Amino acid sequence: NRIVVLKGDYIGPEIMAAGLKVLRAAAEHFDFDYDLIEEPFGGEAIDKVGEPLPQTTVEAAKNADAVLLSAIGGPKWDNAPKRPEAGLLSIRKQMGLYANIRPTRVTKQLKQYSPIENEIVSGTDFVIVRELTSGIYFGEPRWQKADSAIDTTVYRRNEVQRIARTAFDMAMKRRKHVTVVDKANVLATSKFWRQIVGEIQPEYPDVTVDYMYVDATAMNIVSHPKHFDVILTDNMFGDILSDQAAAITGSLGMIPSMSVGQSGPNLYEPIHGSAPDIAGKHIANPISMINSISMMLRYTFDQFKMADVIDRAVSQTIEDHFITRDLGGDETTEATTKHIIKSIN
Amino acid sequence: NRIVVLKGDYIGPEIMAAGLKVLRAAAEHFDFDYDLIEEPFGGEAIDKVGEPLPQTTVEAAKNADAVLLSAIGGPKWDNAPKRPEAGLLSIRKQMGLYANIRPTRVTKQLKQYSPIENEIVSGTDFVIVRELTSGIYFGEPRWQKADSAIDTTVYRRNEVQRIARTAFDMAMKRRKHVTVVDKANVLATSKFWRQIVGEIQPEYPDVTVDYMYVDATAMNIVSHPKHFDVILTDNMFGDILSDQAAAITGSLGMIPSMSVGQSGPNLYEPIHGSAPDIAGKHIANPISMINSISMMLRYTFDQFKMADVIDRAVSQTIEDHFITRDLGGDETTEATTKHIIKSIN
Ligand SMILES: CC(C)[C@H](C(=O)O)[C@@H](O)C(=O)O
Numbered sequence: 026n027r028i029v030v031l032k033g034d035y036i037g038p039e040i041m042a043a044g045l046k047v048l049r050a051a052a053e054h055f056d057f058d059y060d061l062i063e064e065p066f067g068g069e070a071i072d073k074v075g076e077p078l079p080q081t082t083v084e085a086a087k088n089a090d091a092v093l094l095s096a097i098g099g100p101k102w103d104n105a106p107k108r109p110e111a112g113l114l115s116i117r118k119q120m121g122l123y124a125n126i127r128p129t130r131v132t133k134q135l136k137q138y139s140p141i142e143n144e145i146v147s148g149t150d151f152v153i154v155r156e157l158t159s160g161i162y163f164g165e166p167r168w169q170k171a172d173s174a175i176d177t178t179v180y181r182r183n184e185v186q187r188i189a190r191t192a193f194d195m196a197m198k199r200r201k202h203v204t205v206v207d208k209a210n211v212l213a214t215s216k217f218w219r220q221i222v223g224e225i226q227p228e229y230p231d232v233t234v235d236y237m238y239v240d241a242t243a244m245n246i247v248s249h250p251k252h253f254d255v256i257l258t259d260n261m262f263g264d265i266l267s268d269q270a271a272a273i274t275g276s277l278g279m280i281p282s283m284s285v286g287q288s289g290p291n292l293y294e295p296i297h298g299s300a301p302d303i304a305g306k307h308i309a310n311p312i313s314m315i316n317s318i319s320m321m322l323r324y325t326f327d328q329f330k331m332a333d334v335i336d337r338a339v340s341q342t343i344e345d346h347f348i349t350r351d352l353g354g355d356e357t358t359e360a361t362t363k364h365i366i367k368s369i370n
Numbered sequence: 371n372r373i374v375v376l377k378g379d380y381i382g383p384e385i386m387a388a389g390l391k392v393l394r395a396a397a398e399h400f401d402f403d404y405d406l407i408e409e410p411f412g413g414e415a416i417d418k419v420g421e422p423l424p425q426t427t428v429e430a431a432k433n434a435d436a437v438l439l440s441a442i443g444g445p446k447w448d449n450a451p452k453r454p455e456a457g458l459l460s461i462r463k464q465m466g467l468y469a470n471i472r473p474t475r476v477t478k479q480l481k482q483y484s485p486i487e488n489e490i491v492s493g494t495d496f497v498i499v500r501e502l503t504s505g506i507y508f509g510e511p512r513w514q515k516a517d518s519a520i521d522t523t524v525y526r527r528n529e530v531q532r533i534a535r536t537a538f539d540m541a542m543k544r545r546k547h548v549t550v551v552d553k554a555n556v557l558a559t560s561k562f563w564r565q566i567v568g569e570i571q572p573e574y575p576d577v578t579v580d581y582m583y584v585d586a587t588a589m590n591i592v593s594h595p596k597h598f599d600v601i602l603t604d605n606m607f608g609d610i611l612s613d614q615a616a617a618i619t620g621s622l623g624m625i626p627s628m629s630v631g632q633s634g635p636n637l638y639e640p641i642h643g644s645a646p647d648i649a650g651k652h653i654a655n656p657i658s659m660i661n662s663i664s665m666m667l668r669y670t671f672d673q674f675k676m677a678d679v680i681d682r683a684v685s686q687t688i689e690d691h692f693i694t695r696d697l698g699g700d701e702t703t704e705a706t707t708k709h710i711i712k713s714i715n
């Protein structure tokens with residue numbers, strides 16, 4: 026079981042270290058064998074080899090069973106010719122990771138962290154399926170001249186088909202409800218999405234589909250989050266809405282995500298950034314990384330029991346209020362991690 | 371004082387009628403003379419003349435001192451060759467209304483309606499300045515073929531300059547803080563915006579500027595709404611964020627907006643849609659329209675006292691709990707309107 030580790034920048038390495046400790050503890054318990062292959066990526070790679078995504082990293086990632094990534098980027102590389110974020114877009118593209126999947130859940134235990142009133146938010150449980158390797162983040166032409174600039178959204182049939190199937194498959198394992206989010210009252214690409222989704226839909230007769238404009242969705246994620254089961258949307262809208270969705274949980278520091286392709290390894294990563302302001306202070310919340318690892322065990326390695334044990338240990342730690350500052354506690358990254366490991370053992 | 375009235379679809383005419391009654395009552399009080407010129411627009415115009423924006427309506431709007439618009443569109447015209455929304459984009463373009471300005475306020479009186487916890491949301495007071503006549507809603511090429519589709523974001527120097535100045539001017543009248551919202555870590559047009567804003571900024575040495583990615587902004591509008599004073603952003607991001615911002619107030623049925631251009635009349639309209647589900651039931655909240663009229667009196671006609679009186683009457687009505695269902699009351703549109711008029715007299 027080969028796991029490529031891209032340890033990230035600023036708080037990235039801190040939470041990666043914490044996550045890997047938890048992985049080691051759980052693996053010993055379950056006799057799960059694995060190799061960690063650390064590769065340079067993002068800011069770290071820029072510093073080392075002048076390039077956020079070295080070709081050797083791409084090769085290693087493609088040959089792995091799973092890739093673990095921690096938060097990258099930061100002010101240090103804001104003016105780099107190629108920024109860490111370019112590496113992120115590029116590794117997604119080169120690994121063919123066309124679907125980004127982000128859970129948004131507000132359980133009984135977590136509802137205290139949500140900025141939204143209990144009645145509205147409690148019980149929220151949806152997943153955003155975001156197209157990740159096309160749309161305006163990749164379309165050409167894109168350029169900036171002295172007096173104008175241009176970006177292009179392009180979507181091709183197969184790109185919409187495969188992400189739609191990802192969303193429908195996901196819905197079949199859940200409450201069988203897909204909400205397609207777009208701006209079909211204005212955009213040609215949105216109309217195109219609706220058409221393709223309409224063609225795929227008959228393959229999934231048990232799934233209910235509704236369509237919602239992105240602006241209305243941005244409202245409803247705040248005011249009616251329980252409406253949603255699976256949100257299917259494009260790269261740009263998915264970027265915005267999945268961060269908004271994270272905000273309504275109030276527990277950004279806990280949310281994992283996974284990116285998947287047609288074949289090849291999935292990539293698992295926390296959804297938050299590299300938090301330069303708290304780097305080195307030992308206060309970063311490691312749970313997002315630990316949850317990413319649990320997600321990896323579940324979806325790549327079919328280690329359901331191991332994932333369950335980790336999930337329960339995380340829950341226990343929250344119940345014990347053994348948590349970092351972002352969740353209202355005063356534990357360090359290391360202390361929280363130790364407590365989680367203790368609950369595993 | 372020539373006011374062109376585009377009365378809208380579904381609940382549109384209901385709240386327009388309410389708003390105009392309030393205008394009449396206040397005008398009598400203040401000896402404010404005005405002419406109302408009603409023109410067909412949106413779904414109504416499609417039904418009448420087969421076209422959402424007849425040329426006669428454009429001409430009348432251009433020659434007015436102000437345009438009052440109520441919510442348009444609805445399922446009836448979903449498959450029309452030209453939908454009501456096309457008329458909306460087109461009237462903005464033809465009147466040159468490049469800036470859409472939307473206040474987001476959570477006052478003491480209104481905080482009860484917000485789905486966000488008091489501590490976080492109370493005191494929120496910001497304005498979104500959205501570019502309205504360019505970007506991906508207007509850029510070419512845009513097309514949909516059998517196997518792919520395309521949309522294009524284009525921004526030109528003067529388009530960014532003028533909207534930036536609108537935002538800076540607004541900030542000077544407020545807390546002197548502009549947050550530029552973009553996706554400059556990915557998009558060429560965003561980098562271009564940052565460059566132009568950087569060129570304009572020295573004209574406003576008293577204004578503090580910060581830059582925030584759109585995904586982070588979608589988070590912060592939920593978790594730190596008090597951070598913002600003036601948000602400056604493009605057409606697409608502004609569309610999404612301003613609806614999200616409306617949701618955090620919980621009082622969608624009260625929020626007005628204004629669209630302004632270089633010269634020519636402003637256009638005032640509620641931010642919500644035409645609510646086909648409640649049309650004809652006499653339960654639509656007229657306050658968004660009444661607030662739009664107050665905004666018009668203030669910003670087009672310099673009738674500050676008249677606007678103040680209307681605003682106070684609206685506040686009084688909320689305090690008296692003489693409100694429609696969306697705000698938790700059980701009054702009809704007409705009863706609410708009467709109560710507001712009574713407070714004016
Ligand atoms: C860093 C950036 C390019 C990236 C994106 O927008 O895709 C990030 O915001 C994310 O959502 O993973």
Ligand SMILES: CC(C)[C@H](C(=O)O)[C@@H](O)C(=O)O
Pocket residue numbers: 210211240455458459609
């Ligand atoms: C109806 C639609 C075209 C319009 C827009 O997105 O501009 C609306 O959502 C708005 O915000 O005024």
